[in-house]
Amino acid sequence: ELPPLRGRGFECKPDGVTYIASITGKIDMINDKINILPVYEVAGDVDANMGNIEFRGDVIIHGSVDDIEIRATGTVTIDGVGYDYPRGTPFRRVAADFQDRYPDDILLVNRDGKLCELHKTLDRDCALRLVTARDVPGIQTYERSAVFLMIKAFYDVAGPENVDRLSVDYSLSRSLFLRAQGGFTLDQALLDRVEARMREMSAAALPIEKRSLNTDDAMELFRREGLVHKAQLLSFRVNSHVNVYELDGFVDYFYGYMVPDASYIRCFGLELFEDGFVLRLPTLKDPSRLGDFKPSLKVFRELHSSTQRSEALGVSNVAELNNAIAQGQATPLILSYEAMMEKKIGDIAAGIAARKEVRFVMIAGPSSSGKTTFSHRLSTQLRACGLHPHPIATDNYFKNREDTPRDEMGNYDFEGLGAMDVAQFNEDMVRLLRGETVEMPTYNFKRGLREYNGDTLTLGDGDVLVIEGIHCLNDAFTQALPRESKYRIYISCLTTLNIDDHNRIPTTDARLLRRIERDARTRGYKAQATIKMWPSVRRGEENNIFPFQDSADMVFNSSLIYETALLKPYVQPLLFGVPRDSEEYIEAKRLLKFLNYFLPIPGDNIPKTSIMREFIGGGCYHG
DSSP states (O other): OOOOOOEESEEEOTTSSOEEESSSEEEEEETTEEEEEEEEEESSOBOTTTOOEEEESEEEESSOBOSOOEEEEEEEEETTEEEEEETTOBHHHHHHHHGGGOSSOEEEEEETTEEEETTOBOOSOEEEEEEETTSHHHHHHHHHHHHHHHHHHHHHHHOGGGEEEEEEEEEOSSEEEEEEEESSOOSHHHHHHHHHHHHHHHHTTOBEEEEEEEHHHHHHHHHHTTOHHHHHHHTTOOOSEEEEEEETTEEEOOSSOOOSBGGGOOOOEEEEETTEEEEEOBOSSOTTSBOOOOOOHHHHHHHHHHHHHHHHTTOSBHHHHHHHHHTTOHHHHHHHHHHHHHHHHHHHHHHHHHOTTOOEEEEEOOTTSOHHHHHHHHHHHHHHTTOEEEEEEGGGGBOOGGGOOBOTTSSBOOSSGGGBOHHHHHHHHHHHHTTOOEEEEEEETTTTEEEEEEEEEOOOTTEEEEEEOTTTTOTTTSTTSOGGGEEEEEEEOOOOOBSBTTBOOOHHHHHHHHHHHHIIIIIOOOHHHHHHHHHHHHHHHHHHTGGGGGGOSEEEEOOOTTHHHHHHHHHHHHHHTSOTTSTTHHHHHHHHHHHTTSOOOOSTTSOTTOTTHHHHSOOSSOO
C-alpha cells in the first residue's frame, strides 16, 4: 500500500491512489511534499492597455512587455503567520524586517528545512525560520566568516608575498588556534594590527560575495595565489564547478555558509599563544561577548604532539590523506599510525608500573572516545609490565532508580554526579586498598537496582583496578582515595586532520560519526535518533567531563588520521536515511557534504585491536 501524498493544491479521489489538482499551476517538489503552485500565463504581448499585473504566484509572459509593472509575489510564513513579498526579494531584506524581534543578528534562513544564505532570493511560497548565532548553524557560520575576515586581514597587514602558510589548526577553549609562517615576526603588535584591519573592514561592511568557478579554474587560481592545499583538495572533487567566496579581492574556498558582509562580524579578538595565536570568538550561549579563554595546556600539548605525528607521516590535511589512499598507501599509513598509538599506550603502562603506589587507574572522556577499547589495550600493556589489572565499571555504582535525581525537565539525570552512590564507591575502594575482600555490585538496568551476586575482589601485590566512567577525573567522586594511589587518564578524539589550512574539522564531528555507526550497529538506532540526542550528550560532557580534564596525569588522543575515510562507507547510507522533513536533516546533510571530501578506505586491514573496531565491529574485544 502506497503512503498518501503530502502537500497542497490537490485532492485525493476515493480510491486513495488517484490525485487531482485543485488549481491550475505548476508542480513543485519540496522536502518530499508536492505543491501545486499558482501560475498566471499570458499567451501574447502585454502593454499599458492591459494594465499592471500583480499576482501571488508565477507570472509567465510569452510575448513582449511594454510600459507596465509586473509584480509576482509569494507568501513567506514565519512563526505561523504569512507575509507577502515580491518574488526575487533577498532573504536579507526579509531578515531586516524581523531583526527587531531577535537580540542577535540573523545570519541565515531555514527555508522549508534547507539552510540558505541571506543573499538568496524568494522564488516560491515558503516557510522561513530565521537563524542567529544562538543556533548551531548560525554560530558555525559566524566562526567561518570570522576566519575569512581574519585571513584577509592577516594577508593585508603582513603582505601576501610574506605569508608562506596560515593554518587554522584546532579549537581551543572557545577559540581557534592558528599557526603562521613567513617573512614576518609573529608578535602581539602584529596581531593588534591584524585585528584593527578586521575592525576596519567590519565597519566598512565590505561584502562577502559568493560565485561559482569551473573547478580547474579554481585550482589554477589557488596555485597562483600560493594556496596549494586548496588546489590539492579540489583535485579530488568530481563536481565541474565549485563555489568560492571573495572579500575585497581576496578569494578563498570554504566548507559551509557565510554572512553577506563583514559588518556581521564584530565580536572577536586576537592573542598570541604558545607557538601561534588564537582567534577568540563568541559562544552559542552569548553571541554578544567573547567566550572565556581558559585553555587546557595538557590538551593543547597533546594536540600539538598529534599534529607533529601526522606531519611526520606526510598527512596533515584531507588532500594528503586522499593522495595516500589513491596511491595505494592506505595500509602502511594505517599500520604506522596504529603502531604510534600502541607505543603511546605502552609508555603510559610503563609510567603506571613505575609508580608502585598506584592502585587505581581512572579513565574518563567524552562520548565515543574509545574508552572501552583503550581500557582493554592498556590492561594488556599493564600485564606486559608485570601488573594484574582488574576492570571496574562505575555504572555498577549508580543509585537505585528511585533515588536518582531528576533534571529541570523532570527526567532522570543519569549524567550528574548525584546519580552515583559516591559514599558506597569510596567505602568499597578504601576497603580494597586495605587488602580486604569486598563483594562487588552489579547494576540491573532493567530493574533500576544495584544487586549483589556473590562476586568478590581482593587486591594483592601487583593488582591494579582499571576504572572507567564519566566522573573518574572528578576528585569529588574519589574523595576518600589518597592522591598517590590514583593515576588519572583523560581520553578524547582530538582531531588534528583538517580539510585544508582554512577549514578545520571539529573534534565533535569525528565523535558524532563514530557514535552514529556504533549506535546503528549495536543498538539499532537510526542516524536521526543519534543526531537528535547529541546536543544532550554534549551538555553532559560540558558539565561533567571537560571541567576536570586538566586534573589528568595523562591526556590520550584516540583520534586516528584515517578514521573518517574508514567511516565514510558505513555512515553515509545511515545519513541518507534521515528524513528530509525532519529537524535533524540539516545536520545530516552537513555531515554528508563533509564526507564527500574523503576517499573511502575499506575496513579489511584495520587491526582487530584498533579503537575503530569499537565502532565498526570485528575487533578482538568486541563483536
